[in-house]
Every structure is written in structure tokens, then in C-alpha cells.
Amino acid sequence: MASFVTGLESALDGTRLPHDRLQTVHEGRPLWVRYDLDAIRAAVAPADVARRAPTLWRYAELLPVEDVAAAPTLGETTTPLLPCPRLGEQLGLARLWIKDESRLPTGSFKARGLVMAVARARELGARRLAIPTAGNAGGALAAYAARAGLEAWVLMPADTPVVNRVEAAALGARVFLVDGLISDCGRLVREGAGAMGWFDVSTLKEPYRIEGKKTMGLELAEQLGWELPDVILYPTGGGTGLIGMWKAFAELRELGWLRGEGLPRMVACQSEGCAPVVDAFEAGARFSEPPADPHTVASGLRVPTPLGDFMILDAVRASGGRACAAREDRLTAWTRRACAAEGISVCPETAACLDVLERLVEEGAVGRDERVVVFNTGAMQKYVEAVDVELPRLPRAGAVDWEALRAAYGAP
Numbered sequence: 001m002a003s004f005v006t007g008l009e010s011a012l013d014g015t016r017l018p019h020d021r022l023q024t025v026h027e028g029r030p031l032w033v034r035y036d037l038d039a040i041r042a043a044v045a046p047a048d049v050a051r052r053a054p055t056l057w058r059y060a061e062l063l064p065v066e067d068v069a070a071a072p073t074l075g076e077t078t079t080p081l082l083p084c085p086r087l088g089e090q091l092g093l094a095r096l097w098i099k100d101e102s103r104l105p106t107g108s109f110k111a112r113g114l115v116m117a118v119a120r121a122r123e124l125g126a127r128r129l130a131i132p133t134a135g136n137a138g139g140a141l142a143a144y145a146a147r148a149g150l151e152a153w154v155l156m157p158a159d160t161p162v163v164n165r166v167e168a169a170a171l172g173a174r175v176f177l178v179d180g181l182i183s184d185c186g187r188l189v190r191e192g193a194g195a196m197g198w199f200d201v202s203t204l205k206e207p208y209r210i211e212g213k214k215t216m217g218l219e220l221a222e223q224l225g226w227e228l229p230d231v232i233l234y235p236t237g238g239g240t241g242l243i244g245m246w247k248a249f250a251e252l253r254e255l256g257w258l259r260g261e262g263l264p265r266m267v268a269c270q271s272e273g274c275a276p277v278v279d280a281f282e283a284g285a286r287f288s289e290p291p292a293d294p295h296t297v298a299s300g301l302r303v304p305t306p307l308g309d310f311m312i313l314d315a316v317r318a319s320g321g322r323a324c325a326a327r328e329d330r331l332t333a334w335t336r337r338a339c340a341a342e343g344i345s346v347c348p349e350t351a352a353c354l355d356v357l358e359r360l361v362e363e364g365a366v367g368r369d370e371r372v373v374v375f376n377t378g379a380m381q382k383y384v385e386a387v388d389v390e391l392p393r394l395p396r397a398g399a400v401d402w403e404a405l406r407a408a409y410g411a412p
């Protein structure tokens with residue numbers, strides 16, 4: 001069994017590297033996975049894909065795993081693309097969809113990247129994997145390492161949401177809390193590699209998480225009949241998903257699978273509490289600077305030093321899109337508002353996209369009739385601290401004043 005991968009390529013200077021061994025970064029920066037797209041075009045067509053099971057493995061030829069049948073799968077279902085008429089109306093949009101990634105194993109899109117990284121790491125002989133995480137990636141690594149029979153070591157900031165901490169530990173990882181940010185966790189993983197003998201599966205430090213995240217773009221295109229929307233809003237921390245989707249669109253274009261000419265405008269959404277990519281975008285820079293005091297309830301967006309900053313910014317600029325910061329004090333309200341409007345379990349990271357979208361519509365940067373897709377990257381249930389709700393109490397049956405209650409809440 002073999003993949004269609006031809007090799008790895010430095011995203012910074014194009015240096016080629018072999019893919020038959022574990023690889024990390026080149027000159028400190030990420031690697032692209034390159035495929036023989038001519039051979040893929042000859043081997044498979046959209047009609048073949050359409051007959052396959054609804055999981056991310058339906059795009060096997062565009063994935064780096066050599067033996068797909070042996071991959072440590074937990075059932076990486078294709079995620080629904082849900083029309084959101086009520087939320088759309090609130091935002092002044094006629095055609096708004098949420099692509100709901102909360103359905104994936106461990107409740108976030110991190111499953112896509114980590115199933116691919118773990119599958120490849122095992123194929124290439126790694127036994128012990130380590131990850132610095134803002135939360136969700138740690139849970140996903142724990143799950144896939146358990147499934148693959150590998151060790152997972154997870155380092156997370158001490159103030160990571162409690163569900164993320166419990167999840168990674170319950171799924172069998174060795175979990176450590178670190179007094180610091182995800183960048184401090186990353187430094188520890190790097191520092192400990194020699195002594196601990198682990199393989200570092202940090203965002204963009206190995207090449208295969210991008211390939212997993214790429215399937216968000218492949219799926220989206222297929223769900224829209226191999227057309228793409230006008231605008232995509234994506235909550236950007238390390239940026240793997242945005243980078244992966246943009247790569248997916250380029251590969252689909254080269255394969256000749258896409259209908260229509262245009263590519264979507266990619267909007268990288270952050271929170272003003274931690275917005276290095278937005279700052280770099282506004283400054284016209286290709287590389288970002290870490291913010292002084294990074295903080296946000298959208299814990300997945302608290303990434304002060306994204307390794308692939310230039311890849312995010314290149315994609316955003318090439319697409320004619322933008323990088324925008326949401327107002328931190330609106331994130332909790334937007335989380336609740338979106339959940340209640342559509343019944344979708346929307347995470348605070350996605351709330352950042354909604355706050356940005358509201359502003360872009362008001363400014364006329366997104367038109368009322370444009371086709372807009374927002375990625376819901378995780379389940380709201382994982383953020384119990386941020387979404388904290390206070391619930392009124394009722395006395396026992398027989399003691400409720402129903403008339404007063406009806407007066408307070410009104411008729412249906």
C-alpha cells in the first residue's frame with residue numbers, strides 16, 4: 001500500500017525533504033506535503049468519492065496515510081453544513097451556513113489533524129507522542145494515541161478549561177499543567193524531546209496535521225457540489241485549518257474538480273485579547289509579533305506565536321480576505337446567542353467569527369446575498385466556565401405560582 005505523496009517541501013524556501021521518515025520543521029518553519037496530482041486525477045474522480053462512506057477517509061488519495069485500513073480511526077464522520085436562517089437574519093445575511101465540527105470524536109475539529117498525525121507517526125515508527133495544547137488538541141491526541149496503542153504526553157496551561165483537562169487524562173494521556181501559555185508548553189516539549197524520546201506533534205511542527213485539516217475544505221467543496229462559497233470565516237489560533245483549507249482548494253483546482261472560477265475570501269478571526277495575526281495583517285507584515293498580555297475566553301485562540309503566521313497571512317491575502325479581531329467582551333454573549341438561535345453547540349472560538357461577521361456585514365465588506373460559511377470548530381459543552389449559566393429554581397409540585405410564572409414569561 002502506498003500514498004500519492006511525492007515528498008515534503010519547506011513552506012519558507014521550497015527545500016525538498018523525504019517523507020519516508022519522521023520530519024519536523026525546516027529552518028524552524030513548517031513543511032508542506034506534496035502529492036502526484038496527475039496520478040490522483042487518473043486514479044479517482046468525484047463520482048468515485050461520492051460512493052464512499054461519509055468519513056474523511058473518502059478522500060484517501062489526497063491523504064498522506066500509506067495504509068488507510070490500519071489507521072487509528074474513531075469514525076471521523078463528515079460534518080454537516082447547516083443552513084442558519086435565524087442567525088443569518090440577525091446578521092443581515094440571506095445565505096449563512098455553519099459547518100459543525102463539534103460532531104467529530106472528542107467534540108472538536110482537532111480530530112481531523114490528529115488522526116492524520118498519529119497515523120503517520122505510527123507508520124514511521126514513533127512510540128511516544130507529545131503535544132502542547134490550548135485544550136482540544138490534547139484531548140484529540142489522547143484519544144488517537146489510545147486508539148493507536150501509542151503513548152500521549154499532553155502539556156497544557158494550568159488555566160485550560162476543566163473539560164479539556166479531564167478529557168485528555170481520562171483518555172489515557174499523561175497530562176501536565178504548566179504555569180504559562182501554550183508557547184511555554186511548546187518550549188517544554190522541545191526542551192524535553194532528547195531526554196524523554198518523544199515525537200513532537202505540535203501544530204505545524206510535523207507536516208500531517210495540515211493534511212487532516214485539509215479535509216474541511218474538501219468536504220465543504222463536495223457538500224456544495226464542488227463549488228466554493230464566497231466567504232469563509234475561520235477561528236484562527238495556530239491557523240492549521242485555514243492553511244489546510246486553502247491547500248485543499250489549490251489541490252482541487254489543479255485536479256480540475258472545482259466548478260466555478262472564484263475562490264472564497266478567507267477571513268481569519270481572532271479575539272482582540274490575542275490577535276497577533278490581525279496585528280500583522282494590519283501592519284502589512286508577513287510574520288507576527290506576540291501580544292504583550294494574551295488572554296481570551298476562546299482558549300483555542302490564545303496562541304501568541306503561531307509558527308505558520310506567514311502561511312495564514314499568505315492565504316488570507318491571496319484570497320482577498322482579511323484578518324479581524326472580535327471584541328473579547330462579546331464572546332460569551334455570541335456563544336449563547338448562536339447556540340440558542342440555531343440549536344448548534346457553538347464554541348467561543350466560533351463566537352469570535354460571528355462578532356467579526358456582524359461588523360463585516362455592517363461595513364458592507366460581506367454582502368447580504370453572498371454565500372457565507374462559518375466553521376464551528378468545537379462543542380460549547382467543553383467551555384462550561386466561559387458559558388456559565390445561572391438557572392432559576394422552582395419549588396416542589398403544588399407550590400408553584402403558575403399565574404405569576406406565566407405573567408413573567410408571557411404566552412407561547
Ligand SMILES: Cc1ncc(COP(=O)(O)O)c(C=O)c1O
Nearest residue numbers: 237238239240241300349377378
Ligand atoms: C475550538 C477551537 N477553535 C479554533 C482553534 C484554532 O485552531 P487553529 O490552530 O487551526 O487555528 C482551536 C485551537 O486550539 C480550538 O480548539
